[in-house]
Amino acid sequence: MKTDRVQAFSDGIYAILITILVLQFVVPDYTAGHLQAAVFAQWPILFTYVLSFSYIGVLWLFHHDLFAHLARTTAMLNVLNMGSLFFVTLMTYATSLFAEAITHQNMADKRFAFALYALLEFLISASYYVLYSYLxxxxxxxxxSQEYAYxxxxxxxxxxxxxxxxxxxxxxxxSTVVSLIFIVSGILFHFAAYWRASKVGRKTRVRESEIPKKKL
Amino acid sequence: MKTDRVQAFSDGIYAILITILVLQFVVPDYTAGHLQAAVFAQWPILFTYVLSFSYIGVLWLFHHDLFAHLARTTAMLNVLNMGSLFFVTLMTYATSLFAEAITHQNMADKRFAFALYALLEFLISASYYVLYSYLxxxxxxxxxSQEYAYxxxxxxxxxxxxxxxxxxxxxxxxSTVVSLIFIVSGILFHFAAYWRASKVGRKTRVRESEIPKKKL
Amino acid sequence: MKTDRVQAFSDGIYAILITILVLQFVVPDYTAGHLQAAVFAQWPILFTYVLSFSYIGVLWLFHHDLFAHLARTTAMLNVLNMGSLFFVTLMTYATSLFAEAITHQNMADKRFAFALYALLEFLISASYYVLYSYLxxxxxxxxxSQEYAYxxxxxxxxxxxxxxxxxxxxxxxxSTVVSLIFIVSGILFHFAAYWRASKVGRKTRVRESEIPKKKL
Amino acid sequence: MKTDRVQAFSDGIYAILITILVLQFVVPDYTAGHLQAAVFAQWPILFTYVLSFSYIGVLWLFHHDLFAHLARTTAMLNVLNMGSLFFVTLMTYATSLFAEAITHQNMADKRFAFALYALLEFLISASYYVLYSYLxxxxxxxxxSQEYAYxxxxxxxxxxxxxxxxxxxxxxxxSTVVSLIFIVSGILFHFAAYWRASKVGRKTRVRESEIPKKKL
Structure with missing residues (x-):
């Protein structure tokens, strides 16, 4: 099976997810003349928006590269990809709960929201590991064949x-502070890993072109 | 007519449907410090989410394979495909009613919600039968020509x-319990059928390659 | 400029529009045990959903065929296409108002909602006329060159x-009854026109293949 | 890396954004028989809808042309594109606040909403400048090589x-009036720039075809 439609379907889901994150922002209740203060009080939504936009964005970049290295797909790979997308779609709800908990600053609620967000990210990473191992x-x-190195x-x-x-x-x-530091570090780590992987990809291609072509 | 845009349009609809399912999850009313209990009480939404995500997911997998076997499309096929998508889009509402009925556990409401969900699945299967028969x-x-076997x-x-x-x-x-068992069985059956179909597809291709190529 | 991305963008918009129509359905207020009656009372939403789904669906079919006959696009065609999409996106709101007016059966409100729906359909048809004329x-x-006939x-x-x-x-x-008859007739007419157009397309291709190929 | 999936992903986001703008329109509260007056009172939503639809539409046209001139993409370009999309997605919320402020006509709130809308447009233009400079x-x-001129x-x-x-x-x-004039001018300027750019593109291609082809 060709990979183009699995890519189109996955691209669609990632694009929709990253876009409906913005639906979290709703015009707040405010008294006339104080819209600015009410919007500024929504900083937890903006903060979690930046976090989840970056996270889903970098996930898509990895997904993009993963399928760029594939020549074909299988029924099993389609099902594994669907499983990975299942956890990714739930990020929108985890993001809402995250923003809610930061807004109201109740410690028990923050612990729960942070734990849920981190747990979902853990499951998404695990699903990517399953995808790479399968490949x-x-x-x-x-x-x-050189892609094996990648x-x-x-x-x-x-x-x-x-x-x-x-x-x-x-x-x-x-500690919710320590938890947040690791959540943010995780996303930064993904960008760094994406950066390194794209260099490995380039090096592999360079090395490949150095191989003297004996027969065609 | 080529099939690429019908695929792109259908992929778009399936991707959006499977993604907006997540909009069912909304931050619940809760007293400060009890967000966790309030979210855990939303298990019916999670349950129906898993159900409908799996169902729409496997429908897409079949749709993917169906069009992968087509060389061309016709006006009639486009209209039949549109009809199939009509019933699929309504799954989001059936899912909301399903979650609502399980949450409140009123027997009459559960019967109605389960009946509606099963009816819609019946209509979707019927629409796929019409599509296959047409092909x-x-x-x-x-x-x-070998795809005929598929x-x-x-x-x-x-x-x-x-x-x-x-x-x-x-x-x-x-009995809503029996109804639910059959609903879940139906979705598991689809995954099994997808699995078998992908093997038939492979075998067909193998057999085809065994045919001695006399002239080109 | 190539037409593939204008198609992808338009497909995306049509697919999203036809899918978010379903967001009109929300679990109604109901007393426990009477969910069925409450859902059945939502028939105006289902009626306008069928209407608008068919309408946007057939519009997409025409859009699909229109671009299938194009080899290239221009800046002007992109802008005209964007203008056409502008009116199409507003159909979701016109559909909501239509369902609202039928639900409450106030004559003045129905007149307004029907007029708005018909007006928008008029503007969409006009925008397609502009597109065809430009081509x-x-x-x-x-x-x-044979596509000119199309x-x-x-x-x-x-x-x-x-x-x-x-x-x-x-x-x-x-008369809202007469208005409704014409609105429904318009959509049926589109399906009939799509049917005829696809036959003209086929005939053109047949005739073309009958032309003795003298030189290549 | 090939550009097709970055295009598909970006097209998806632009298409979703331009379509969910319409979700701003919700059936207003109204007394029976006065739906028309209530809908006409929503003119600020229609006004900002036209504004943002045109703006996101023309941004997409530029994005379309930008990638049409690319042969390949890089990890860096993907990340820059993601950054640009980040600001574009926030336009939906800025549009809601804009409509809200015009509806209630409080000067302080209008100033804030206009400032936010203009600021976001500034950041989007800046992100496009970064994209062009990188290329x-x-x-x-x-x-x-001729595309350099473009x-x-x-x-x-x-x-x-x-x-x-x-x-x-x-x-x-x-002055909110002056601010609005510049916001509208900016969008009109984009359409003019798109128009001119498409002519430059054409000229470049013409000139290129005039170059005598010596060897192939």
């Missing part, structure tokens, strides 16, 4: 991500 | 699905 | 559609 | 746009 076991799906290199990235979010999850029961 | 009667639309094999899958949902519909008037 | 004046954009034939279809909706608009001030 | 520094990404010509367009919106932002603190 490494089914290298016939890869576009070129995935074997990248395989540990979701594992490391999952570890960071697991720490964030556990930390949320003791 | 078997218009084999010139198929990408390769569709003649698959034709009975929506019929069996429709039967399961019909039983779930009738059962809802007597 | 007939810029035949270099068409994929093959557009010169189809050019009068939006004109006739616009006339039907103009009558529906005027009728709404005198 | 001019990485010409190996361009589809053909971007070096267009580079100043977002700078001029940003200046107009900066004036609109500053003006909002003194």
């Amino acid at each position: 490494l076991r089914h290298q016939r799906l890869l576009a070129k 995935f074997s290199h990248l395989k540990y990235s979701p594992l490391l991500g999952a570890s960071i979010y697991l720490v964030a999850f556990i930390a949320s029961f003791f | 078997l009667r218009h084999q010139r639309l198929l990408a390769k 569709f003649s094999h698959l034709k009975y899958s929506p019929l069996l699905g429709a039967s399961i949902y019909l039983v779930a519909f009738i059962a809802s008037f007597f | 007939l004046r810029h035949q270099r954009l068409l994929a093959k 557009f010169s034939h189809l050019k009068y279809s939006p004109l006739l559609g616009a006339s039907i909706y103009l009558v529906a608009f005027i009728a709404s001030f005198f | 001019l520094r990485h010409q190996r990404l361009l589809a053909k 971007f070096s010509h267009l580079k100043y367009s977002p700078l001029l746009g940003a200046s107009i919106y900066l004036v609109a932002f500053i003006a909002s603190f003194f």
Whole structure:
């Protein structure tokens, strides 16, 4: 099976998710002349919006690269991809609860919202690890044999991500500040990993072009 | 007519549907410090979310494979596809009513919500049967003549699905538990059928490649 | 400029529009045990949903065929297409007002809602007429010279559609029943026109293949 | 990396954004028989809808042309594009606040809403400037060397746009009328710039075809 429609479907879901995040912003209750103050009081929504937009954005970048290295897809890969998307869609609700908890600053509610957010990120990282592992076991799906380097290199990235979010999850029961630091670190780590992976991809291609072409 | 835009349009609709399902989750009313209990009380929304996400997901997988076997589309096929999408879009509302009925546990309301959900699934299976039958009667639309095996094999899958949902519909008037079992079974059956169909597809391709190529 | 992204963007908008129509359905207020009666009382939403789903669906089918006949697009065509999409997006609100007016059965409100719905349909037909006329004046954009027959034939279809909706608009001030008949007729007319156009398309292709190929 | 999926993802986001703008329109509270008056009182929503639809529409047209000139994308370009989309998605909320402020006509609230809208437009123009500058520094990404003319010509367009919106932002603190004039001018300027750019694109292509082809 070709990969184009799985990509189109996944792109659609990522694009919709990242866009409906903005529906969290609703015109607040305010007294005439004080709209500015009421909107500024919505900073928790903006904060979690930046967080989740970055997170879903970088997830999409990885998803983009993952499928760019595939020549074909299978029924199993389609189902695994669907499972990964399941957890990603739930991020919108986790984001709403996160903003709600920061707005009202109740410690018990913050712990719960942070734990849920970190747990979901952990599950998403785990689902990406499953996807990469499946591809490494089914290298016939890869576009070129050299791509193996890309995935074997990248395989540990979701594992490391999952570890960071697991720490964030556990930390949320003791300190919401520590939990938040790990949540933010996790997302920054993804951008760094994306950056490194794109360099590995380039190097692989360069090395490949250095190989003397004996026969065609 | 080429099939690419019908696919893109259908992919868009399936992707949006599966994503707006998540809009069912709204931050619940809760007393400060008890957000966790309030969110846990939303388990009926999570349950129906898992159900409908799986159902719409597997429908998309079938839709994906169906069009992957087509070389061309016709005005009639476009209209039949639109009809199928009509019933699929209504699943979001059926899901909301389902979650509502499970939350409040009123028997009469549960019967109605389960019946409506099963009825809609029945109509969707029926619409897929119409699509497959149309393609078997218009084999010139198929990408390769061998694909006939795929569709003649698959034709009975929506019929069996429709039967399961019909039983779930009738059962809802007597026992919501039995109805629910059939609804869940129907979705599991779709995954099993998708699995088998993808194997038939592979076998067909293998057999095809075994045919000695005499002339090109 | 190539047409693929204008198609993808338009497909996205049509797919989203046809899907968010379903957001009109919200779980109604009801007393426990009477969910069925409350949902059945929502028939005006279902009625206008069927109407608008069919209408937007057939519009998309025409849009699909229109761009299938194009080889290239221009800045002007992109802007005209955007203008057409502007009126189409407003259909969701016109549909909500339509359902609202039928639910409460106030004659003045029904007149207004029917008039608005018909007016919007008139503007959409007019925008399609502008699109077709532009293409007939810029035949270099068409994929093959024979396609001219397709557009010169189809050019009068939006004109006739616009006339039907103009009558529906005027009728709404005198009789909502007559207005509704014309609104429904307009949508049925579109399906009939789509049917005929797809036959003209086929005939054109057949005739074309009959032309003895002298030189290649 | 190929550009097709970045385009598909961006198209999806632009299409969703331009479509969910319409969700601002909700059936107003009204006394039976006065739906028309209540809907006519929603003119601020219609006004800001026309404004933001035109603005997001023309942004998409530029985005379309930008990627049409690219042969490849990079990790950096994907991240810059994501940053640009971040500001664009926030336009829906700025539009809601804009409509809210015009509806209630409180001067302080209008100033804030106009300032926010202009500021966001400024940031979007700035993000496009960053995109164009990046492409001019990485010409190996361009589809053909002649395209350099397109971007070096267009580079100043977002700078001029940003200046107009900066004036609109500053003006909002003194006069909302002047601010609005600059906001509207900015959008009209974009359409004019799109028009001119498409002519430059055509000329470049003509000139290119005039170059005598020596060897192939």
